[in-house]
Amino acid sequence: MKNVITNTFLILVLTCSYMIRAQIPTSEKQYLLEFNKSTVGDQWQNKWDVKADPSTWYGVEIEDGHVTALKLYRNNLTGAIPEGISVLSHLQTLNLAFNVIEGNLPEDMFQLEKLTTMRLEMNKLKGNLPQDCSKMTQLEELSMFNNLLQGTIPSGIGELSNLKTLNLSSNYLEGSLPKSIEKLGKLERLELFGNKLAGTIEVDLGRLVNLKELI
Numbered sequence: 001m002k003n004v005i006t007n008t009f010l011i012l013v014l015t016c017s018y019m020i021r022a023q024i025p026t027s028e029k030q031y032l033l034e035f036n037k038s039t040v041g042d043q044w045q046n047k048w049d050v051k052a053d054p055s056t057w058y059g060v061e062i063e064d065g066h067v068t069a070l071k072l073y074r075n076n077l078t079g080a081i082p083e084g085i086s087v088l089s090h091l092q093t094l095n096l097a098f099n100v101i102e103g104n105l106p107e108d109m110f111q112l113e114k115l116t117t118m119r120l121e122m123n124k125l126k127g128n129l130p131q132d133c134s135k136m137t138q139l140e141e142l143s144m145f146n147n148l149l150q151g152t153i154p155s156g157i158g159e160l161s162n163l164k165t166l167n168l169s170s171n172y173l174e175g176s177l178p179k180s181i182e183k184l185g186k187l188e189r190l191e192l193f194g195n196k197l198a199g200t201i202e203v204d205l206g207r208l209v210n211l212k213e214l215i
Contacts, residue, residue, distance in 0.1 A: 028067050029054055031087045035070075039077040039101065046075055066090035073119070074098040086111040097143070098122040111135050121145045121167070128152075129168075134159045145169040145191065153192075158183035169215065170194035182207045191215040 036048055046058040055062050061069035067088050073095050080103030081096070091112050097119040104127035105120075113135050121143045128151035129144075139160050149171040157166070158180025166184070169191045176199035177192070187208050193215050205211070 023065055024054055024062055024067055025065070027087045031082075031084055032057070032060065032067070032070075034082045034084070038082040039079045039099075044072075044075050044077060046072075061093075063090075069093040069095075071095045072099070077101050079103075081106050081109070083107065085109055088112065089114070091115055092138075093117045095119040096123065101125060103127075105130070113138065115139055116162075117141045119143045120147065123147055125149060129154050129173075131156050133157055137161055139163055140186075141165040143167045144171070145194075147171050149173060151175075153178050153181075153197075155180050157181060160184065161186070163187055164210075165189045167191040168195070172196060175199065177201055177203050179203055184208065186210055189213040 032054060033050060036050060041048055048057040054060055054067070059071040059075065060067060061071070068090050069092060070088070071093060077096060077099035078101065081101060083106045085106045086108035089112070092114050094112070094115060095117065098121070101123040103125065105125060107130070110130045110133055115136060116138050118139060118141065122145070124147065125144070126148040129149060131154040133154060133156040137160065140162050142160070142163060143165065145167045149168070151173065152175035153168065153173055155178040157178055161184070163184050164186050166187060167189065171194070173195040175197065177197065179202050182204045185207070188210050190208070190211060190213070205214070
């Protein structure tokens with residue numbers, strides 16, 4: 001009997017501990033619900049049961065009570081990414097690639113300080129890239145190829161000091177390569193083809209000592 005009580009107590013403790021870890025702030029849950037609505041969640045390939053706990057939602061990863069990953073690759077997302085994504089301040093991975101997302105990038109997207117991976121390729125995103133990238137110093141992969149992005153490559157791109165992959169190919173970007181790219185000492189892949197880039201290349205590519213692929 002004593003062993004049964006002990007085991008039951010341990011199960012209750014572990015269950016409560018899991019529930020505490022799985023819970024997320026109301027602001028994070030509210031944004032996820034808005035994201036689901038804005039990207040027409042009823043038509044997703046893998047849908048969310050919005051009445052269930054967020055820890056059960058497809059593509060959502062939670063650690064220590066915060067959303068750390070949103071992985072909805074090839075999930076038939078349409079509509080737009082709503083503003084306010086910076087409320088997911090612990091987000092490390094954002095993978096929304098190969099969907100049909102439209103509209104501009106949220107203005108606060110480049111304020112996600114803990115983000116290491118941002119994959120938004122093969123969508124219909126438009127507008128300009130933000131000029132200020134100074135808060136995303138942890139970012140290692142930035143992939144936005146095959147969208148409808150316009151404007152110039154931001155000079156602030158050189159502030160992404162941990163960047164290893166930069167793929168902005170097949171968009172409508174104009175202007176010249178920002179000289180700040182030469183500051184990306186950890187860069188391994190640089191793909192910019194299929195844009196409207198022009199002008200003199202003033203970037204000292206020789207400073208990119210880890211570069212393995214240049215297209």
